[in-house]
Amino acid sequence: MKKMIFSALLLASLQVAAQTPDTVAARVLLPNGWSLTPVGHSLPLGDLPLNMVLSGSGKYLAVNNNGQSKHTLQLIDARQETLLDEVVIPKSWYGLAFSKDEKTLYASGANDNVIREYQLRENKLVATDSIRLGLSWPKEKICPTGMAMDNSRNRLYVVTKEDNSLYLLDLATKKVIKRIPLSAEAFTCLLSKDNKTLYISLWGGDAIAVYDIATDKIVQEIKTGSHPNEIILSKNGKYLYVANANDNSVSVVTTADGKVIENLHAALYPDAPTGSTTNGLALSDDNKTLYIANADNNCLAVFDVATPGKSHAEGFIPVGWYPTCVRVTGKKVLVANGKGFTSMANPEGPNPISRKDASGSHEANTRKDRSVQYIAGLFKGTLSIFREPGEKVLGQWSKLVYDNTPYTKNKELRAPGEKGNPIPQEAGQTSPIKYVFYVIKENRTYDQVLGDIKAGNGDSSLCIFPERITPNQHKLVRDYVLLDNFYVDAEVSADGHNWSTAAYATDYTEKTWPTSYGGRGGTYDYEGSRKIAYPKKGFIWDYCARAGVSFRSYGEFTGKGSATLKTLEGHFCKDYPAFDLTVLDVDRQQIWQRDFDSLLAADAVPRFNTVRLGNDHTSGMRKGAYSPYASVADNDLAVGKLIEYISHSRIWKESAIFILEDDAQNGPDHIDAHRSTAYVISPYVKRNTVNHNMYSTSGMLRTMELILGLPPMSQYDAAATPMWELFTATPDLTPYVALEANVDIRERNTAWNESARRSAAFDLAHEDRVPDLELNEVVWKAVRGENAVMPAPRRSAFVKLQEKEDDDD
Numbered sequence: 001m002k003k004m005i006f007s008a009l010l011l012a013s014l015q016v017a018a019q020t021p022d023t024v025a026a027r028v029l030l031p032n033g034w035s036l037t038p039v040g041h042s043l044p045l046g047d048l049p050l051n052m053v054l055s056g057s058g059k060y061l062a063v064n065n066n067g068q069s070k071h072t073l074q075l076i077d078a079r080q081e082t083l084l085d086e087v088v089i090p091k092s093w094y095g096l097a098f099s100k101d102e103k104t105l106y107a108s109g110a111n112d113n114v115i116r117e118y119q120l121r122e123n124k125l126v127a128t129d130s131i132r133l134g135l136s137w138p139k140e141k142i143c144p145t146g147m148a149m150d151n152s153r154n155r156l157y158v159v160t161k162e163d164n165s166l167y168l169l170d171l172a173t174k175k176v177i178k179r180i181p182l183s184a185e186a187f188t189c190l191l192s193k194d195n196k197t198l199y200i201s202l203w204g205g206d207a208i209a210v211y212d213i214a215t216d217k218i219v220q221e222i223k224t225g226s227h228p229n230e231i232i233l234s235k236n237g238k239y240l241y242v243a244n245a246n247d248n249s250v251s252v253v254t255t256a257d258g259k260v261i262e263n264l265h266a267a268l269y270p271d272a273p274t275g276s277t278t279n280g281l282a283l284s285d286d287n288k289t290l291y292i293a294n295a296d297n298n299c300l301a302v303f304d305v306a307t308p309g310k311s312h313a314e315g316f317i318p319v320g321w322y323p324t325c326v327r328v329t330g331k332k333v334l335v336a337n338g339k340g341f342t343s344m345a346n347p348e349g350p351n352p353i354s355r356k357d358a359s360g361s362h363e364a365n366t367r368k369d370r371s372v373q374y375i376a377g378l379f380k381g382t383l384s385i386f387r388e389p390g391e392k393v394l395g396q397w398s399k400l401v402y403d404n405t406p407y408t409k410n411k412e413l414r415a416p417g418e419k420g421n422p423i424p425q426e427a428g429q430t431s432p433i434k435y436v437f438y439v440i441k442e443n444r445t446y447d448q449v450l451g452d453i454k455a456g457n458g459d460s461s462l463c464i465f466p467e468r469i470t471p472n473q474h475k476l477v478r479d480y481v482l483l484d485n486f487y488v489d490a491e492v493s494a495d496g497h498n499w500s501t502a503a504y505a506t507d508y509t510e511k512t513w514p515t516s517y518g519g520r521g522g523t524y525d526y527e528g529s530r531k532i533a534y535p536k537k538g539f540i541w542d543y544c545a546r547a548g549v550s551f552r553s554y555g556e557f558t559g560k561g562s563a564t565l566k567t568l569e570g571h572f573c574k575d576y577p578a579f580d581l582t583v584l585d586v587d588r589q590q591i592w593q594r595d596f597d598s599l600l601a602a603d604a605v606p607r608f609n610t611v612r613l614g615n616d617h618t619s620g621m622r623k624g625a626y627s628p629y630a631s632v633a634d635n636d637l638a639v640g641k642l643i644e645y646i647s648h649s650r651i652w653k654e655s656a657i658f659i660l661e662d663d664a665q666n667g668p669d670h671i672d673a674h675r676s677t678a679y680v681i682s683p684y685v686k687r688n689t690v691n692h693n694m695y696s697t698s699g700m701l702r703t704m705e706l707i708l709g710l711p712p713m714s715q716y717d718a719a720a721t722p723m724w725e726l727f728t729a730t731p732d733l734t735p736y737v738a739l740e741a742n743v744d745i746r747e748r749n750t751a752w753n754e755s756a757r758r759s760a761a762f763d764l765a766h767e768d769r770v771p772d773l774e775l776n777e778v779v780w781k782a783v784r785g786e787n788a789v790m791p792a793p794r795r796s797a798f799v800k801l802q803e804k805e806d807d808d809d
Helices: 391-404 409-413 446-450 471-479 493-502 507-517 540-547 585-601 628-647 697-708 715-719 754-760 772-784
Strands: 002-006 041-044 049-054 060-065 072-077 082-088 096-098 104-108 114-121 124-132 144-150 155-160 165-170 175-181 186-191 197-202 207-212 217-223 228-233 239-244 249-254 259-265 278-283 289-294 299-304 312-318 323-329 332-337 353-356 362-365 382-387 435-441 481-483 551-554 608-612 655-661 678-681 689-691 801-805
Touching (some): 072 104, 082 124, 228 278, 289 323, 493 507
Parallel strands (some): 278 323
Antiparallel strands (some): 002 801, 155 165, 278 289
């Protein structure tokens, strides 16, 4: 017989073997469909730990936390596994180095463009000095990243990711000796064992730069995989290991001649698409085992490297969510999990009283009985600690990693489905659907919009844009299908527009957006404007181009008469506005409509169309701007009108419309902070249905790919469940009729109050320059009243039912 059980109970307190006390945690399902069973025990870290460095003796472990919320440095006793000290650093990003005598710690000051010096006094970190590379952002764009200590010369080598340089620092005078330009953004650097050579990973250059200290020149660039980041040396210094995040691989380089002698593929399956995000490395003390952190696979890959050139995989170790760094001390393995151990609801906010601190960053003060749960800083890091596993334990742990991973090679090649369904199971199979329209909106949770629908799992107390404001979105889920278990793969718009168009966000994107979102400088580089943010094989338009599938974009990665991606040149509507909250979405819809008419008349409607309608973002309470109600109602009407127009056209019988939010950052949800609204409209969609299946951004992309005959773009869409169960082979050609708005979509904010004052400072001309903690509260007060306090939603664990086969009794 079949029994339904909670997946979170599958592995509770599992003891893996007698040879180690390390246990496996209860399985936790993430909203992207992947699971965690972290091994060992743990310590709490801060927001997005990126780097850990051990002191020479192995006594101290320093960790930096580089997320959207508070930046800190932590000093840990690596032997006793206790936190010794934690200090706030105004800005931080990756770089850390201990002095040889273990009395000083140097840390990157990120966009402050300084290296900060801390003395270790009685196991405490005491800020004592700094070395300035240049004026702080935005006056100069430098941003120090990785660094290496040269004790023989009393120097510190520092590389940067904004001015793409190597800086030589004199530690005696605390001055810059020299700046040497590099050919691309740098991630980190490493001094050779003989102190003669510095190796620099060119994060944006797919290479290792070799700096010869004697000649003071870059003498070589060694080609590696895509996005080389962390680098380590073998104990004898003969081999350099390079983690390639965009390639799921590690390059093994001989230092004598700079040759790549082998590539270690760290993914769980051979030839897997992008998606492992190989980004951390450590060697065992005996130099025979290499531990590789796969951030997006939530695991370590383990390789036997005793004979370089003949290395082989040994297995995998399950760790936490998005491991960014791994270190080994003695027989212990230490792993920094960038996002901790679980996703969660945001039941206690966000409800901040925001202030601007002296550094210019926005931090949140809260009422004494509440905490702020803004998604960008919600998932705090953890430090996993466990002993190096033996062969038997590693075998057991490897099985857990595969069990946690929904991706398989078979699923990549053939998706779940059914014969005769309009959604094919393989690329190349036919579908009655020819035209796909993909609408991307901005930043709403499920509860905010559809929480008032009784047929779904909503919390009506959180619904601030109910049916009166969003009549079309409510009608759509009643006429077609209600999805109340849909999750975006992103946290914010920076990674959201990448997940929404590539089913992936690169390590560059994931590790740098928190800086700008925390008000610590940096530019919004995430919609085609900077090549280092591109996935290796590009975005969905690149896949269309390679497959000969026609495509067109309206506002997504385009605007102001130009495209940010070369692939989109000649494939976008030049009249369609960029992100601009002063332009009504109904006006955008009219521009799209005119363009659509001209294409339809020429029988040239592209098969794939992306349409950006983002005014549900709102402008807060800025005086003179469209009010929050007006903005959301405008967006709702534009969506309704677009669907109505397509459904009355002659291609309706061959069309499908997919609508999602790029992320869910601007509000609370009682199930999970990633839960959002999604809509699927087509003559082939089962009408008047409710579907509780778990779907994701990547699953929606996989559905569209199967219709268009495209392969998956990453391990995420390859693994995700396509939405075939929403479809039927028998079409209903009844057209959709849009509902007019119930409120004035041109209503302007007229009041001058605290919310208006705060909104006046918002940068609304660009995507996600607004401090969302403030915007969330402003929108809530706009709807509920200036003195209204956001209620705490119900607390709910994120769970999914899973079937288990039991024998009949």
